Amino acid sequence: MNKTIRPTESELDILSILWEKDSATVREVHEVVQKTKDVGYTTTLKLMQIMNEKGLVTRNVSSKTHIYTPSLNREKAQEHFVGKMIQTLFSGSTSQLVMQALGRQKPSDSDLAEIKSMIQKLERK
Amino acid sequence: MNKTIRPTESELDILSILWEKDSATVREVHEVVQKTKDVGYTTTLKLMQIMNEKGLVTRNVSSKTHIYTPSLNREKAQEHFVGKMIQTLFSGSTSQLVMQALGRQKPSDSDLAEIKSMIQKLERK
DNA sequence: GATTGCTTACGAATACAATCGTATAATATA
DNA sequence: TATATTATACGATTGTATTCGTAAGCAATC
Structure with missing residues (x-):
C-alpha cells in the first residue's frame, strides 16, 4: 500500500531515532534531535503529529504522554x-x-x- | 566553499542528467526529465536557471540556446x-x-x- | 516582411516543509 | 488546594520548492 510514502528529511531524522528505540515519546525523540538541530520542542511535537496523520508512525494515546512507534518499515x-x-x-x-x-x-x-x-x-x- | 550546497530532489534529477551528458541544453535535459515526470518545458527551464543562480551549474550563453554544465562535483x-x-x-x-x-x-x-x-x-x- | 517555432526571462501561483507561539488540559509538588 | 511543570492541540507564519503562464527576442520559412 505504502508505495508513495516519502518521508521528508526531518521526518527521516525522527524515524531513524524511532527505529533505534523501537518506540519513544516526543520528549525522548526531541532530546536526540536537539543534539544536532536547534529547534523548539513544539516543532518536534508538530512534526510527529503530522507523521501520525500521514501514517508514518502510530501512537498510543492511553496515557497523557503519547508513545510513538514507527509504522514505516x-x-x-x-x-x-x-x-x-x-x-x-x-x-x-x-x-x-x-x-x-x-x-x-x-x-x-x-x-x-x-x-x-x-x-x-x-x-x- | 560549497560545504552547504544541498541540491533538492528535482535538482538532483537534473544534475544526474548533466553528469551523464557532461553538458546539455534545457531541451535535451527536459526530454529526459519528461520520461519520468510530467512537467512543462518552462518548469525545467526555470529550475535550471535557479540552479545557475545557486552555482550548481554554469552556462554558456554565447549562442541563443544556452548550454549548461554541472559545476557541483x-x-x-x-x-x-x-x-x-x-x-x-x-x-x-x-x-x-x-x-x-x-x-x-x-x-x-x-x-x-x-x-x-x-x-x-x-x-x- | 509576415508567420511560425523555438528560445530565454520573469513574475506569480501553488504546494509543501518547518517553525513556533499560545491556549488548554493533566499531573506533580509545594 | 494553589502553583509549577509538562503534555498535547492547533493556528499561523515563514521559508523554500515546484509549477506554469505570458511576454519578448531571434531565426527560419512561407
Missing part, C-alpha cells in the same frame, strides 16, 4: 532511498555505490567477513 | 548523500548499506571482481 525505506540514490548519483551502478561506501572508511574485520561471505554467495548464483 | 555529492543515508537509514553502519546494496541485484562478474579486490586492499590495511 525500515527495510522498505532503505530499499527506496538506496534505489533512488543509485539511479541519480551512480548512474544505476550498484557496484559503484558499494565501492564508494567501502572507500569511505575501513569496515571492521567482522564486517569485512560478512561482506565477503555475501560475495561468495553471490558468486555461486 | 559528482563525487562530492555522492559522499554527502551516502554519508547522510548511512546515518539515518543504517544506524551509521557502512557495511549494512553495502549488504543491502549487494542484495538488491547480482552485480556483474567484473563488478564482483572489482569489489573483491577492493576488499582485499582493505584487509591489508
Whole structure:
C-alpha cells in the first residue's frame, strides 16, 4: 500500500531515532534531535503529529504522554532511498555505490567477513 | 566553499542528467526529465536557471540556446548523500548499506571482481 | 516582411516543509 | 488546594520548492 510514502528529511531524522528505540515519546525523540538541530520542542511535537496523520508512525494515546512507534518499515525505506540514490548519483551502478561506501572508511574485520561471505554467495548464483 | 550546497530532489534529477551528458541544453535535459515526470518545458527551464543562480551549474550563453554544465562535483555529492543515508537509514553502519546494496541485484562478474579486490586492499590495511 | 517555432526571462501561483507561539488540559509538588 | 511543570492541540507564519503562464527576442520559412 505504502508505495508513495516519502518521508521528508526531518521526518527521516525522527524515524531513524524511532527505529533505534523501537518506540519513544516526543520528549525522548526531541532530546536526540536537539543534539544536532536547534529547534523548539513544539516543532518536534508538530512534526510527529503530522507523521501520525500521514501514517508514518502510530501512537498510543492511553496515557497523557503519547508513545510513538514507527509504522514505516525500515527495510522498505532503505530499499527506496538506496534505489533512488543509485539511479541519480551512480548512474544505476550498484557496484559503484558499494565501492564508494567501502572507500569511505575501513569496515571492521567482522564486517569485512560478512561482506565477503555475501560475495561468495553471490558468486555461486 | 560549497560545504552547504544541498541540491533538492528535482535538482538532483537534473544534475544526474548533466553528469551523464557532461553538458546539455534545457531541451535535451527536459526530454529526459519528461520520461519520468510530467512537467512543462518552462518548469525545467526555470529550475535550471535557479540552479545557475545557486552555482550548481554554469552556462554558456554565447549562442541563443544556452548550454549548461554541472559545476557541483559528482563525487562530492555522492559522499554527502551516502554519508547522510548511512546515518539515518543504517544506524551509521557502512557495511549494512553495502549488504543491502549487494542484495538488491547480482552485480556483474567484473563488478564482483572489482569489489573483491577492493576488499582485499582493505584487509591489508 | 509576415508567420511560425523555438528560445530565454520573469513574475506569480501553488504546494509543501518547518517553525513556533499560545491556549488548554493533566499531573506533580509545594 | 494553589502553583509549577509538562503534555498535547492547533493556528499561523515563514521559508523554500515546484509549477506554469505570458511576454519578448531571434531565426527560419512561407
